Amino acid sequence: MIEFRLPSLGADMDEGKLLEWLVKPGDAVKKGQIVCVVDTAKAAIDVECWHDGVVHALLTEPGTTIPVGTLMAALREANESPAHVDDLLSALRAKEVAPKVTAPPPMAPHVVTAAPVAAARQRVSPAARRRADELHVDLAQVTGSGPDGAITILDVETAARAPTPTAEAAPAFARPTTRAEEMRKVIAAAMARSKREIPHYYLAEDVPLAIASAWLAAQNARRNVTERLLMASLLLKAVAAALERTPELNGFWRNGAFEPGTGIHLGVAISLRAGGGLVAPALHDVPRKDMDTLTRELLDLVKRTRAGSLKSSELSNATITVTNLGDEGVAAVFGVIYPPQVALVGFGRVTERPWIVDGEIRAIPVVTASLAADHRVSDGHRGGLFLAALRDALQEPEQLAKGKP
Numbered sequence: 297m298i299e300f301r302l303p304s305l306g307a308d309m310d311e312g313k314l315l316e317w318l319v320k321p322g323d324a325v326k327k328g329q330i331v332c333v334v335d336t337a338k339a340a341i342d343v344e345c346w347h348d349g350v351v352h353a354l355l356t357e358p359g360t361t362i363p364v365g366t367l368m369a370a371l372r373e374a375n376e377s378p379a380h381v382d383d384l385l386s387a388l389r390a391k392e393v394a395p396k397v398t399a400p401p402p403m404a405p406h407v408v409t410a411a412p413v414a415a416a417r418q419r420v421s422p423a424a425r426r427r428a429d430e431l432h433v434d435l436a437q438v439t440g441s442g443p444d445g446a447i448t449i450l451d452v453e454t455a456a457r458a459p460t461p462t463a464e465a466a467p468a469f470a471r472p473t474t475r476a477e478e479m480r481k482v483i484a485a486a487m488a489r490s491k492r493e494i495p496h497y498y499l500a501e502d503v504p505l506a507i508a509s510a511w512l513a514a515q516n517a518r519r520n521v522t523e524r525l526l527m528a529s530l531l532l533k534a535v536a537a538a539l540e541r542t543p544e545l546n547g548f549w550r551n552g553a554f555e556p557g558t559g560i561h562l563g564v565a566i567s568l569r570a571g572g573g574l575v576a577p578a579l580h581d582v583p584r585k586d587m588d589t590l591t592r593e594l595l596d597l598v599k600r601t602r603a604g605s606l607k608s609s610e611l612s613n614a615t616i617t618v619t620n621l622g623d624e625g626v627a628a629v630f631g632v633i634y635p636p637q638v639a640l641v642g643f644g645r646v647t648e649r650p651w652i653v654d655g656e657i658r659a660i661p662v663v664t665a666s667l668a669a670d671h672r673v674s675d676g677h678r679g680g681l682f683l684a685a686l687r688d689a690l691q692e693p694e695q696l697a698k699g700k701p
Contacts, residue, residue, distance in 0.1 A: 297384040298349045298371035302334065304364045305341055305611040309482070312336050313361040314368070315425075323351045325371065330607065332368070339575065339601075340425055343608040349373055352381045420447045425604070431456040479573040487632045494549075494638075495671040498630050501683040503690055504651055506660040511693040515587075525697075527646065528620055529591045531663075533696050535618055535641050536560045536582040538685035544674045545639040545667075545682055546615045554638065554673045563614030563634065564594065566601045576634060577606050578614035586699035622646055628664040638670035641686075 302312055312334040319331045330342040331351075349371030356368045370385050372378065420428075420435055424447050428435050431452060438455045440447035508530055516524040539546040539560050547557040560583055563576035577597055582590065600606055616637055621629045622645035629642035642665070649662040665686055669679050689696050 297352070297376065297381045297388075298347045298373060299367055299388070300331070300345065300369040300371060302362055302364050302366045302368055303343065303608055303612055305334075305336055305608055309336055309364060311361055311363045312341075314356050314358050315340060315420075316358055317354055319351050319354075321351050321353060325349060325351060328609075334608075335425070339604045339606060341606055341608050341611060345371075347371065352378065353385065424448055424452050428452045479568075483574060486635065490632050490635050494633050494635065496633060496668050497671050497676060497679065498666065498668050499676060499679045499683055500628060500630075500664055500666040501687055502649075503663050503665050503687045504660055505646060505663055505690060506651075506653070506658075508690045508693045509646075509661045523588075524591075525587050526591050526594065529587055529594055530690070530693060530696065531620065531643055531665075532562055532564070532579065532582055532590065532594070532618060533587065534686045534689040535562060535616075537689040537696060538682050539616065540583065541685045542674070542678055542682040544678060545669060547638060547673075548615070548636040549638050549670060549672060550636050557615030559615070561613055561615045563617040563637075564597060565617060565619035565631075566598055568602060575601050575606070575611070576614060576617045576619075577601055577610035580609075580613075583700050587697040589699065616641065619643070622663065628666055630666050631668050633668050633670060638673045640668045642666040642668070 305312070315333040315335050317332050319325055319329075325331060325345045326348050327344075327346060329345050331345045332343050334341050334343050352370045352372045354369050356362060356366070362368070367388070370381060372381050420440075425435070427433075428438070428447075433452050433455050435447060435452075438447050438451050440451055505527075508527070512525055512527060512530065519525075543556060544554065546560055548555045559581050561578040561580045562582050563578050565574055565576045567574055579585075579590065579593055579597060585593070597610070614634075614637070617631070617634050617640045619629055619631050619640065620643040622643055624645075626644050627647070628644040631640040631642050633640050644664045644666075646661045646663045648659045650657050651660045651662065652658075653660065665683060667679050667683055
């Protein structure tokens with residue numbers, strides 16, 4: 297039997313609400329397939345299955361809020377009989393303490409019919425769900441006008457404008473908490489934990505970008521506007537290259553020890569803009585990607601993050617976070633490490649500064665790169681080597697831009 301449990305989608309997540317099952321008992325599922333949608337304080341997340349198998353039982357109903365780690369479904373492995381899985385599931389449930397949930401209660405373990413799931417499913421786009429939270433609209437009272445009755449943003453806003461008899465009677469202190477406020481709370485909790493538990497140290501390095509900027513301009517001069525490369529992608533490649541030389545900055549602090557990352561998966565800090573908030577989903581295996589691929593994936597990641605359509609793998613396995621506040625006009629940024637990661641890299645704005653080149657003073661583009669790192673895992677010497685490696689990598693953009701096999 298394969299246990300499907302609610303994954304942790306970040307250190308600031310303690311629970312989630314199941315919005316929708318995308319599979320039913322008897323369905324064959326593959327590793328990486330999206331099987332359900334879970335709402336967190338930050339977004340509605342497409343949750344993937346981590347194993348191949350056959351859905352045996354769905355144990356949580358849509359609308360239920362459950363803690364991270366709760367058993368949500370049971371899958372059968374190849375050649376495993378339903379009766380055997382029933383026995384294993386019964387034994388497992390007998391050992392576990394029932395988790396604290398909010399209504400509706402979880403389904404009984406023996407339920408294998410898809411009927412309750414189909415009846416409970418409500419088609420709502422993530423953007424419409426966020427808008428409903430902002431306007432305090434009860435989606436159960438909204439009639440969808442989209443394909444197959446899906447609820448759209450327009451449906452939500454129309455419902456919000458409709459008069460409600462009890463609106464005037466509701467006391468001011470009863471105003472529901474918005475998603476933005478909830479997100480700010482979970483971010484505050486995670487960052488407070490980080491500063492409380494992690495012994496941070498900080499380093500910074502001014503990095504000349506004359507060579508990188510010239511290379512990028514030459515590349516983009518031969519491209520259509522929609523195919524142009526980004527300086528942000530080149531900076532991410534440089535971070536990945538530097539991590540290969542200082543691997544102790546790429547990983548996690550768990551159970552009192554450093555756990556190396558199994559790959560270089562860069563969490564990219566993305567502002568949600570509307571209502572505020574920040575999410576740092578991962579770009580996976582950055583060293584293997586060439587610049588074209590990385591730029592396409594970066595733009596797609598930003599778009600999907602702001603549309604609220606991320607996958608669980610993008611929120612659960614970033615090995616380090618990169619934040620770039622150059623577009624905000626910030627000269628430098630010294631961030632707070634996102635636990636259980638052990639480092640964070642920051643970039644400020646690219647500016648023209650006086651620089652000595654071949655014995656002459658010239659104005660060239662320069663960016664300040666910073667490192668916040670966990671002193672339990674590394675020290676200033678190793679952090680300095682990381683920043684030096686990052687600086688040196690950006691002086692060879694053509695080599696840096698290539699993907700590795």
